[in-house]
Amino acid sequence: MNDYMREHLEIPREEIPALREKYFLQYGTTLRGLQAHHNVDTGEYLAYVHDLPLKDYLAPNPIQHSIIASLPTRNLIFTNADVLHAQRVLTVLGLNDLFSTIVDVNAVAPYCKPMPESFVIAMKAAGETDTSRCVMIDDLTRTTRAALETGMTSILYGDEFAEGDANAKFTDWEELPGILKRL
Numbered sequence: 001m002n003d004y005m006r007e008h009l010e011i012p013r014e015e016i017p018a019l020r021e022k023y024f025l026q027y028g029t030t031l032r033g034l035q036a037h038h039n040v041d042t043g044e045y046l047a048y049v050h051d052l053p054l055k056d057y058l059a060p061n062p063i064q065h066s067i068i069a070s071l072p073t074r075n076l077i078f079t080n081a082d083v084l085h086a087q088r089v090l091t092v093l094g095l096n097d098l099f100s101t102i103v104d105v106n107a108v109a110p111y112c113k114p115m116p117e118s119f120v121i122a123m124k125a126a127g128e129t130d131t132s133r134c135v136m137i138d139d140l141t142r143t144t145r146a147a148l149e150t151g152m153t154s155i156l157y158g159d160e161f162a163e164g165d166a167n168a169k170f171t172d173w174e175e176l177p178g179i180l181k182r183l
Contacts, residue, residue: 001030001049002016002017004048004049005020008044009040019033023037027112028080028111028113028115029105029112031045031046031105031112032110042105042109043082046081046082046084050082050085050088054089054092055092058089058092059092061173062094063174064093065095065098067177068173070177074100075098075100076099076103076122076126079102079103079113081104081105082106083102083104086104087102103121103125107121107122108121108122113138113140113146114143114145114146115146131151132152134152135152135153135155136152136153137154137156137157138155138156138157139158141166144156145164145166148166148167153183154166154167155169155176156170157169157170157171158171167183
């Protein structure tokens with residue numbers, strides 16, 4: 001993102017971190033802020049920032065696959081990335097057979113997580129009308145908190161956790177089935 005902002009928008013390097021943080025907080029993603037203030041082409045931006053050697057950063061986790069495969073649920077991806085990036089990530093992680101639908105940042109435009117409107121659009125895309133039947137698992141507390149506020153059950157993947165951020169948290173995929181049973 002920094003390289004894109006410097007190379008394509010000619011924003012001075014020293015201004016980029018603060019601007020990204022501002023856009024992230026104000027608009028939900030850097031992309032939405034860039035669209036609002038710099039007329040950025042969504043497709044071009046996403047192709048550029050997602051052109052990464054994912055295998056250098058991600059590796060399959062057989063336990064994660066086994067746990068998700070064992071769940072008696074319909075699993076969907078709701079992402080602030082685009083469908084192509086989500087598919088690439090799922091392929092590298094060996095999880096592409098476990099998710100029936102990907103609701104991406106383009107599907108919920110002009111919104112994004114954690115905006116309440118994005119959850120409404122995502123649920124409609126998923127064919128679900130009852131928030132109480134939905135569980136959001138995310139690694140950002142602002143997303144799990146927003147899911148709670150829409151009426152979903154939310155589970156944080158990670159350690160940072162405060163009252164009201166989520167219904168539960170985990171750091172080990174083997175904990176997930178027990179959490180779901182309790183909730």
